[in-house]
Amino acid sequence: MSHEILVGLNVVDDLTYEDYRTAMKPMLADYQGRFGYDFKVSEVLISEGNTDINRVFTLNFTNKEKMDGFFSDPKYLLVKEKFFVKSVGSATIISSYEK
Template sequence: MAFERIMGLEVIDDKEYQYYREAMEPLLKRFGGAFGYDFKVAEVLRTKTVDNINRVFTITFPSEQVMTDFFANPEYLVIKQKHFHSSVKSTTTIALHETHDE
């Protein structure tokens, strides 16, 4: 079992967002997490939010607690402050769920 989060973002600076990804992935791996799917979205046909979405991805962790610990980690928060806030206008949690390893 693992815990997966499906996210939608409005990325407003692709270059800075890529810096964010590159900086946070080593920490993500140390927590046992990984990205699964990752899409740049050209058109959203149906949504439950007023926020725009142009990027959709899945991120998986060994458990919900590990996910919580990762996003609260001081090292992650520094990376987020440096790169994420200036590159992403909005975030939308599409789904959170347990998965079965394939």
């Protein structure tokens, strides 16, 4: 059974965010992770939080331990600091579930 998260972001710098995605994808694959769906959205009708969302996607891993390892990997954290922090105004984990 795989583990998946549904994420909403407020991307404020598309070019730097694409640099982030390019830099993190090989590491994502190392942890047996992949993007399932990826949407740019223009309007959010209902939100439980008080954050803007203009990007929604799923990340799928073979299991939760792989996901946890990916997000705590020191190499990933460097890429996150270099690109993600500068390009994303807010991040919301909408859901996390076994698939």
